[in-house]
Amino acid sequence: MATQHSRSAARLMMAPAVVLLLAWMLVPLTMTLWFSFKQYLPLRGGDLGWVGFENYVRFVTSSAFWPSVQATLIIVGGVLAITVVFGVLLAMLLDQPFWGQGIVRILVIAPFFVMPTVSALVWKNMFMDPVNGLFAHLWRAFGADPVSWLSEASLFSIVLIVSWQWLPFATLILLTAIQSLDSEQLEAAEMDGAPSLSRFWHIILPHLSRAITVVILIQTIFLLSIFAEIFVTTQGSFGTRTLTYLIFQRVLESQNVGLGSAGGVYAIILANIVAIFLMRIVGKNLDA
Amino acid sequence: MARAVTPRRKALTTLAAWAVGLLIFFPILWTILTSFKTEAQAISDPPVFLFFDWTLENYSVVQERSDYLRFLWNSVILAGGSTILGIIVAVPAAWAMAFVPSHRTKDILLWMLSTKMLPAVGVLYPMYLIFIQMGLLDTRIGLTLVLMLVNLPIIVWMLYTYFREIPGEILDAARMDGATLRDEIVHVLTPMAIPGIASTILLNVILAWNEAFWTLNLTAAKAAPLTAFIASYSSPEGLFYAKLSAASTMAIAPILILGWFSQKQLVRGLTFGAVK
């Protein structure tokens, strides 16, 4: 619904954004692909020639690979489970009428605005420190031995920190979705004599399914690449080396760029698999 | 329409909601409180909650020792600069996609989104190399550009969803009234989209402010923003809880305040319109 003139203007106006993003995507991606087929050690001889798929094979056969996949899965899975379950409960609670709704909403949303380095550092030192942390005080108050969280229960601790950061996001989206539920539908179900639990299962949860899917997909994409939380707390030790962190170490700490790049390609493929599902949902919504 | 509930039920809900809300907010509250304590009180066992000698000393120490204001300034430049640049690039693009859609529009939008999903670590070394080659490492301009590119898909996307709510007939009317493309965007579209543009700016300032991959990996000292400033507290200063708290409070306070204004936009911006 437009004229030739406006269509050519439109192309011109889209050009800067498209060109920038295209460059932003293609240039580094091509370089990563290029390096991934090379033996490339910047501090130890530089470019040592083509090695075919050796980096790809070495990356997955290294002893660090499977533990990192496992750590990644535990962190992503754990955070998703916690944020979705508590997110739904919290959203339903906040959807009820109560005094001070605005203030409570603000309290609940706040962690999302805390920068990752701050939340990691505050949790690490002020809560999880085995000597002076608040948890240690609490444990001692009940006569228990303080836990050294980030080494003894390292993955759980990371999951806890990251969940705290992402719970607001899940809650807010699910709350928005719940509020879009037609209250007449619920009233009709009430008139039909459905008890509240079955109203939850048969009306609220199906209504939320799309929002839950969106939460899961978006969080997965962000969670796959969490970095600062690990960088600040354990630096990847005690079994918290995720795929992202492993690649980071290969590239910047051990300066094995070829190997790290091959890992990077894996990470890109992994993220794209998740992304495809998300795009489907978003794309469908675009048509509507 | 709100349904009538009994006062008893409302009281119970209030109690539960406040309890949960305070629990979730507690780490932030505790950080803010601790920032006003002395170091000794900060680690005292049992912990003191409100009844301690309030002091502002930590704040001045943090500023003196680590030049907080410089990091703050970098954060402001990076977050503000990348957002403004992003808006300048994104407004025309979003205009084109919202009002002159073609069969490719959807593909372009989704492709833009897909760039947002590229894991940063996958292109870490190339970016590092490019930055060194171009002399951009640890510069504000380099990082501003990167943060702009990182958030550009979200900016375009949000603006697109806002623009789509503006009826096309109004732009047709402007065209009939003799407005050129420039007049149309300056006098009609932009004023009508101001709330949407403001929300987009707000959310993207927040996202850029908190970005903690590129800011940690592509800066050293000169261009380092608050994310890096805090990361530097990792050790050994991290053991000084009161100072850590003061530094943390200063790093998150501006954005907490902005964030409270942007709850609604958060949903729209981060779900790409998939949840309404």
Add this chain to the structure above:
Amino acid sequence: MGRITLDKVTKSFGEAEVIPPLDLTIEDGEFAVFVGPSGCGKSTLLRLIAGLEDVSSGQIRIDGQDATETPPAKRGLAMVFQSYALYPHMSVRKNIAFPLRMAKLDQAEIDRRVTGAADVLNLTDYLDRRPGQLSGGQRQRVAIGRAIVREPAAFLFDEPLSNLDAALRVGMRLEISELHKRLQTTMIYVTHDQVEAMTMADKIVVLRAGHIEQVGSPLELYRTPRNLFVAGFIGSPRMNFIEGETAARHDAHTIGVRPEHIAVSQTEGEWSGVVGVSEHLGSDTFFHIHDTGLAETITVRADGEVGFRHGDRIRLSPRTDAIHRFDKQGLRIG
């Protein structure tokens, strides 16, 4: 001046041809109404004339000048939209002044024209309000004001009354008609409502699927519809169509009789049937008659209150001089 000529104009969206080759002339000063069911291409046609869409082929001439490639603003046409399309962030005054500002007129002239338009449209008291603070009818008047100040060669109206409630619609209809009488400027008006078309137009263009079905004055269309579609579309309630033996007796495939051309009686009449639903409007009564053996229902309009009840068997007599005859292709005979 505003004589608009469409010469073999076509429009396709991709593969789909929305407007097949179409010729039409609208004379200077004429009030032309494009009418048709939704999706008939009437709005597209208007947007082609406005220049908001490109024609796929053919030529549009305004006052003899080829305007096919001319951008909308340069065609000297003003448009009033269905949603009014007022600029919500500008006051009424600024809305009306916008086209003049775009034309870079000097401020004194702008003020003069805006005041004049506001005067004509009874908007003087509202000039400093925002569109959001106005009622639907007032918004409509602002949209018209914005069109008037440009002193265009022709006005284009795209279903301007469809967002108003019924009472307001009748009032605005009159206002627009009066405006036309006063300005004597060409107006092209798009609607799906045949009542608007009948009451306002000098010339009605009936469209279906992008085709012109008939062009003519309201009474021409009412009296001599060219085919079944126009016959059924113009007139309310709808014309009754009868096929089969009864039609054959009139040497036609289908005959049509308007409800107002059938008389009802207890005892006398050519046809008979049973009264179903009756709609009492006070001034008229519409009977829906079943079991006539002619068509499923025959609608009849009787003057005033007539005391038939549901289930009564009554007799009907069509006015023989008002029977329309159509052939197998649905085209008018004679």
